[in-house]
Amino acid sequence: MLLLILTIVIALVAWALRLMEQAVKGQEFSLMLAGFLVASSAAALMGVYFLMGNYMLYMDHAAQQMSTMEALDIPYSTYASATLPESANMVNDWLVQLD
Numbered sequence: 001m002l003l004l005i006l007t008i009v010i011a012l013v014a015w016a017l018r019l020m021e022q023a024v025k026g027q028e029f030s031l032m033l034a035g036f037l038v039a040s041s042a043a044a045l046m047g048v049y050f051l052m053g054n055y056m057l058y059m060d061h062a063a064q065q066m067s068t069m070e071a072l073d074i075p076y077s078t079y080a081s082a083t084l085p086e087s088a089n090m091v092n093d094w095l096v097q098l099d
Helices: 002-026 029-071 076-083 086-098
Strands: none
Touching: 002 029
């Protein structure tokens, strides 16, 4: 997946540089703006990739904790009250009451 994203980003950067080169030759602001927008989209794509990677690691870690709790027959409310800050405990208690 990283190879695909990296290939797309390299292609976008190459396209942005080509647009900006044409903008300098023809002294056109619109091509320079287009090149900047394409380069920004390449940077945003990499940013989203890294953010989603961190999020997926976080969710995997949470799923492993939940499966460990289920294996040990520990109720979620007990685990959450021991690990969450007080404000999150209030929200957790409210959610447990809804169930």
